[in-house]
Amino acid sequence: MGLQHALYNNWGWVLVICSFVITIPLHGIEYSYNSLMVWFQDEFGTSKSETGLAGTIAIGLLSLSSPISFYLMEYFSTRAIVMLGMAMCSAGLFASSFVTSLPYLYFTYGVMYGMGSNFAHVPGLALIIKYFPKKHTVSSTCIAQLGASVGVIALPVIVETMFGQLGWRVSLRIFAGVLLMTGTLGIVFVPPSAVDERRNSKEIEALKDPEKDRAMLEKQGLEKIELPKKSFVKRYKDFMSQTKFWVTELLFFTMAVGVTMSLTNIGSFLSETSLSEDMQVLVLSVMGTGDLAARLFVAIFVERLPFSRTTYFSISCLIAGVPFFFLVAASDSVPLLIGLLVLINFGRGSLFGMIVSVGVEIFGAENSDESTTSVFFAFGLGGLLAAPVGGAISDATGTYVATFYFCGTLCALAFVIATILAKLRRNAKYKLYEASTESPIVYVFPGVSSGAEEYETYITSV
Numbered sequence: 001m002g003l004q005h006a007l008y009n010n011w012g013w014v015l016v017i018c019s020f021v022i023t024i025p026l027h028g029i030e031y032s033y034n035s036l037m038v039w040f041q042d043e044f045g046t047s048k049s050e051t052g053l054a055g056t057i058a059i060g061l062l063s064l065s066s067p068i069s070f071y072l073m074e075y076f077s078t079r080a081i082v083m084l085g086m087a088m089c090s091a092g093l094f095a096s097s098f099v100t101s102l103p104y105l106y107f108t109y110g111v112m113y114g115m116g117s118n119f120a121h122v123p124g125l126a127l128i129i130k131y132f133p134k135k136h137t138v139s140s141t142c143i144a145q146l147g148a149s150v151g152v153i154a155l156p157v158i159v160e161t162m163f164g165q166l167g168w169r170v171s172l173r174i175f176a177g178v179l180l181m182t183g184t185l186g187i188v189f190v191p192p193s194a195v196d197e198r199r200n201s202k203e204i205e206a207l208k209d210p211e212k213d214r215a216m217l218e219k220q221g222l223e224k225i226e227l228p229k230k231s232f233v234k235r236y237k238d239f240m241s242q243t244k245f246w247v248t249e250l251l252f253f254t255m256a257v258g259v260t261m262s263l264t265n266i267g268s269f270l271s272e273t274s275l276s277e278d279m280q281v282l283v284l285s286v287m288g289t290g291d292l293a294a295r296l297f298v299a300i301f302v303e304r305l306p307f308s309r310t311t312y313f314s315i316s317c318l319i320a321g322v323p324f325f326f327l328v329a330a331s332d333s334v335p336l337l338i339g340l341l342v343l344i345n346f347g348r349g350s351l352f353g354m355i356v357s358v359g360v361e362i363f364g365a366e367n368s369d370e371s372t373t374s375v376f377f378a379f380g381l382g383g384l385l386a387a388p389v390g391g392a393i394s395d396a397t398g399t400y401v402a403t404f405y406f407c408g409t410l411c412a413l414a415f416v417i418a419t420i421l422a423k424l425r426r427n428a429k430y431k432l433y434e435a436s437t438e439s440p441i442v443y444v445f446p447g448v449s450s451g452a453e454e455y456e457t458y459i460t461s462v
Helices: 001-008 010-030 035-043 048-064 064-073 078-096 102-131 138-167 168-189 191-208 210-219 234-240 243-263 266-271 277-304 308-324 334-353 354-362 365-397 401-438
Strands: 441-450 453-462
Touching: 001 010, 001 453, 010 048, 010 078, 010 102, 010 138, 010 168, 010 191, 035 048, 035 102, 035 168, 035 266, 035 277, 048 102, 048 243, 048 365, 064 078, 064 102, 064 234, 064 365, 078 102, 078 168, 102 138, 102 168, 102 354, 102 365, 138 168, 138 277, 138 334, 138 354, 234 243, 234 365, 243 308, 243 334, 243 354, 243 365, 243 401, 266 277, 277 308, 277 334, 308 334, 308 354, 308 401, 334 354, 354 365, 354 401, 365 401
Parallel strands: none
Antiparallel strands: 441 453
């Protein structure tokens, strides 16, 4: 009873832990496309831009499919959507192991795996916010996504080892089985209301005194009033009418193009340097430590910083963007190259770890579903364009200098937009504070009768 009661009281953290485990193979495979791309390019004899498109579609649909997954949540439970997503990812990898030409891979890996990863991940994050609407919002959502960093560190080495010994087709089938088994953890994704109902029923069963039963039920408050719920289209139409919605969309779109472009180009860039294959794998693995360190920093310290999450988000855009201007020049120095890549990944890890919580800070916890959908959609749209644009630039110029300069410039632009949003948010809070102190709101309630006298009750909100 004690353990069961503790689990019910901390079910939000159960979801966080299960999300962490799910994202290790789920995003580890997706964000390790740098390693997969080299094998696919050799197998099908295609260009960098053509081969990179499959990974770009998957990374883009990871976020771009959010309106679809949230629409499905109007009719199905989060649990069902998460488990469906893991099954789609498993089926996508299994089907990819049989493809005979690259275009098939666009559907099996790009579309099936990309949409499946969205279904398995994004609705779960939105549910976690409902368990942590105000306190621990950043840490809970960041830890839930931390498995991606673990996967990025571990998967390049595992992929190279398995692909080298078993071949990429057999290896993808093994990964498909791992995803299918991991997907069973989706059974824990139930809303807070279901957990509360289950916990309360257990508490009532444990009580023997009817008077205590009655007292406990009275203590739980008034009967819930079900308010009319707006339709999916109406909610999002009203949400999109805000000016800050479009500014926020521009922020996440710009940031996504800048940082996602590097995901599908750094692997090819390293393959053209003087580094050996073993050293390239090591560099890609070490890159993941920057991402992991950033997400740990975000989870532990960001809510304790003296400035807003949006401000730290803007700083992270600079951390991720500035090293791009020096990347090509540092290709002959392994320590410097690793240092710059770790710095890029630290900034990128901070940005990825705060996507959800920054959206909630800008729009409020009451709009968590809408904000999560919108920021992931903008991020996915930017990610979808990243690899074709980056690959086309490098193919046209014959060098990665222009590509990486473009990445750095976009990150700098995202820094400016995020700084403006943070400033507007501070101004809005200051104006709200001034209004509350200069013009307090006074509520007058009917008086309480005491004999011949009647007293009025005043409550002033400040």
